[in-house]
Amino acid sequence: MKHLLACLLACFSTALVAAEPAFDYGLQAQRVADDVYVFVGRDEDFSTVNGGNIVNTGFIVTAAGLVVIDSGPSLRYGQQMQRAMRQVSPAAPLQVFNTHHHPDHFLGNQAFAGTPIVALEATRQGIAAEGNTFAENLYRLSGDWMKGTESVAPTATITSGRIQLGGRALRLLALNGHTEGDLAIYDETSGVLFAGDLVFNNRAPTTPHARIERWLASLDTLEAITREPGFSAIVPGHGAITRDAAPIRQTRAWLRWLDQAMRQAAADGLDLNEVLARPLPAEFAGMAVGMREYRRSVGHLFPAAEQEALGHAH
């Protein structure tokens, strides 16, 4: 009996040790151009395994410090991002941009206390209003990776225009459509376009706050930049970096199809369950989390299409 107990205890403590996770996101800066780096996230949904590392964040090394673009999904991510940035440059963060108010893009803000954090006014308002709810939900989805994370709103707002940061010319584009405020940043020196979540690459777009018409217009604006002579790369909000406009075209095709599919389903008289059961077209079958995002999007977009299709009864 004593032997059995000892064995049980030994097994139990071993299991405890083995189960203690390191909460290491394993962030490795990927060089996109001279002085421009990105941490590429996984093509997945939030989970207790990935800790929310499903997003692309980046930084630009300037003469005055690091310009940081999005801070990731948690306090731990923000802290680990700082450590990973120091592997590239000893410079301190100069300024943090939040591209929009979705939680995987700003919940690392807390790690950048003392550094100016800037965003569009709509983004600042969205974080102030919904940030805590988003954080609570990520505790549910990502578990202990979120430990200590609190929503920190941007400290200042910006608008469209060309600015100089640490001697580097950045073009800020105040767009919308994915959310009420979507900031894209074009680094004129390197020709790298940080598109935020206006652009997804081989990962199905998310639509909880989407306005598709406006989103499509924003994509046109971004595609025009890719035709400029200095353009070199797109950093999408999710998915791999590319040297061409392919992910812009793919995001546009998905949104157009989704919009049309919702209208058609409503006009055909389908019930919500029947719309959810529809298959993806072949061209999107290979996209990461395609079916899952389609189903979420049906929940977001079908009610409006349905309402449009039903006539007024007297």
Add this chain to the structure above:
Amino acid sequence: MGDAPTIHANMSRILDIVIDRKAQIAEMNDQVTNLLNPMQVPVTVDATALGKVLEVIVFADFNPIVQILRFYPASASAYLGFRVKLQQSTPVRAAVRTADGVWHVGGTWVNTVGGGCTAPSAAAAAPEWQKQLNQVSARQWQSGELAGRLRLRVVHPMDTGLVAGIPAFHLQEIRLSDSSDQALMRIETFEPVSENPVFTLQQKTAGRVKAIGRDNNGNDFSVWIEP
């Protein structure tokens, strides 16, 4: 994450209750609109294979208000699509009474983040709904695979009474009949039915349909739905 959203009932083997379980799981991962889905869980009850059906009761075991709705098909099929608010993950079941007096029970487990019954309706936060209360929009489909389908939406907050300061305020009954006043279906609705409910019915053929309804505050409506 099962692949088949259609669940065959243990007892009858022919009563289908279709509830989208994959959608629920997906929505659990929805970082932003985590309240959207538990307030709009799609449910389709199809008891058409059971022969003559007199009554259907739909309920959710773990909901604070268990009873969702009852419907009494007359000349319309024993088929109804609608959406419900769920407070937590729960079995959702349909009990079907056929003309021979037998009850057939089918159901499925629904995963949801929950909170659907104690979150305020959108209407509770926006006074505009009062101008549109009980407004009906509807359409019938006359050809193709879905010939005879009728869908209708009623503007109503469907407040459960479980949110502090917002009393229960919900539709209680909708009666549908044809132009010669023959009953198609009577639906009794309870608090868990989603805000601005949308119903999908199946008739043998499309025709002029009258919809009459009332809520628990005595507000009523009566409209014609043209084919």
